[in-house]
Amino acid sequence: MVSKVPIIEQCTVSENVQQGIIVEDLAGYLARNKKLVFPHRHNFYHLLLFTKGGGKHTIDFETFEIVPWQIYFMSPGQIHTWSFEGEMDGFVVNFDKNFFKTFLLRPDYIGSFSFFSGLVRDEVFMVKGAERELIVDTFQRLQTYMRDVDFARISLLYIFHLLEKQRDLPLALRDDVYNHTLLRNFLNLIELNYKSLRLPKDYAALLYITPNHLNALCREILGSSAGEIIRNRVLLETKRLLVIKDYTIAEIAYELNFNDNSYFTKFFKKGEGVTPEEFRKKHI
Structure with missing residues (x-):
């Protein structure tokens, strides 16, 4: 490459x-x-x-x-x-x-x-x-x-x-060590598992809380749902791979654990408003 x-x-x-x-x-x-x-x-x-x-x-x-x-x-x-x-x-x-x-x-x-x-x-x-x-x-x-x-x-x-x-910082984090630690652990878990775990319930289980608790925390502090935060990390890695090396779209989809190339393209376009090919042309 x-x-x-x-x-x-x-x-x-x-x-x-x-x-x-x-x-x-x-x-x-x-x-x-x-x-x-x-x-x-x-x-x-x-x-x-x-x-x-x-x-x-x-x-x-x-x-x-x-x-x-x-x-x-x-x-x-x-x-x-x-x-x-x-x-x-x-x-x-x-x-x-x-x-x-x-x-x-x-x-x-x-x-x-x-x-x-x-x-x-x-x-x-x-x-x-x-x-x-x-x-x-x-x-x-x-x-x-x-x-x-x-x-x-x-x-x-x-x-x-x-x-x-x-x-x-959001009020929920200023004096709340528990919520701060919980959010940090969630973001760290995403960093380690975003290629294989895509659902908030998977992360909630690892954090020993309910999906509703995780979603409420993310919306209050970050203004986004837990699912959006997970998807945004996958989108970021896709963008990095599109400009870092000469990967084909199929290779990127495989690297990020998408089984279907067409679904991968739809996922990216929904998040970024352009196809992976269009994004690559714009940034290279």
């Missing part, structure tokens, strides 16, 4: 990577990677804070207008491209998938933050005015002392907590 969307490794985009993390000014990062405007994926976590500039950036086929004090988070494997305009500035942080592995008691702790939910709409948001000076100061100290790996980990977690506290 010929890869259409390359995977970018951290050593390709960052100089002097220390202990699995790099923190640098956005202007210098872009000057060194000015040709990296084509669609690409990372094999590391990537976050970027804009303090100046404009244009657009796209994550997993969703496009955002850039404004100062916007921040975005990306997990390994997501497809990304950008088109920046004007004088850009801010901060870039890239860190390896295993950066916190030996530091935290819970290996999945990073996934508890809303901006690592795997849902693009949670990954792009504005830093509120009251926190901007503190966030910038922490980024600057992180940049200065990133060679101290434990300091870097603590500083990065501090930034995550500052940002999580200011998010406009």
Whole structure:
């Protein structure tokens, strides 16, 4: 298979990577990677804070207008491209998938933050005015002392907590640890099983709750039914496969456990409004 969307490794985009993390000014990062405007994926976590500039950036086929004090988070494997305009500035942080592995008691702790939910709409948001000076100061100290790996980990977690506290999260999640954990477990289960499990009742059984409880939770917090969330994950993987490699439509249908190609095409068109072939032509 010929890869259409390359995977970018951290050593390709960052100089002097220390202990699995790099923190640098956005202007210098872009000057060194000015040709990296084509669609690409990372094999590391990537976050970027804009303090100046404009244009657009796209994550997993969703496009955002850039404004100062916007921040975005990306997990390994997501497809990304950008088109920046004007004088850009801010901060870039890239860190390896295993950066916190030996530091935290819970290996999945990073996934508890809303901006690592795997849902693009949670990954792009504005830093509120009251926190901007503190966030910038922490980024600057992180940049200065990133060679101290434990300091870097603590500083990065501090930034995550500052940002999580200011998010406009649904009321159901603000003080409800149980619902937050339940939703995170549901999304994690989808990530592991979306190719084989397509019905909310299957996930509800794994979570030891009723399908009605799961649907009510998803509608209250995410504004979508559990079934829609599952289907959207299948659609996202279809879109990634359509642009990543030279798979035939039949091969993609088989990869995603569809037994009938015509049903697969109908499923995709219902969700995206175009056929898989039309989507591929538009994005390649």
